[in-house]
Amino acid sequence: YARLESIGELAADTIHALWEATPTSSAPLTLETVTHGIPTARDDIRVRRAGTVDWRYKAFDPEYVPDEQIYGPDGEILSPLDEFNAEFGGAFCGDDTPLIPGVDIGSDTFPYSSCVDVGTIGLIIANFFDLPEIELPLAESLRAQ
Secondary structure: OHHHHHHHHHHHHHHHHHHHHOOOOOOOOOOOOOOOOOOOOHHHOEEEOOOOOEEEEOOOOOOOOOOOOOEOOOOOEOOOEOOOOOOOOEEOOOOOOOOOOOOEOOOOOOOHHHOEEHHHHHHHHHHHOOOOOOOOOOHHHOOOO
8 A cells, every 4th residue: 555655646746747738628529429239138139150059038928938948958058048038137147046036037947047037026126115116118128120
């Protein structure tokens, strides 16, 4: 700590001189922004590797019961992955046991067995803190078609 403090003291005059020599202006400034959206919705996520794999999640179906099979007999990943069947997503996935029992996404297979259903946990948190109900899906998760 003492070494860092002494370096700071030695550099103070140089840094201050640099700061004072930096030109500034109060003239209006125009910025052009460019944005690029990266789709993160479950239905948009796909992994393709030179035509050898096509991994994706199965579309959400409230009546669907997952087959609990992630790997085939030769160790290959079976696609579509149907164990992640959560309409608005999952949280806390990947632990050995669910962080919050009873609000899982319906799979008994690791890493999905510990996922907490975002829609359900959102309602629990909103009720606990007396927050207004938020309409799902969130507007920022949607995009123009």
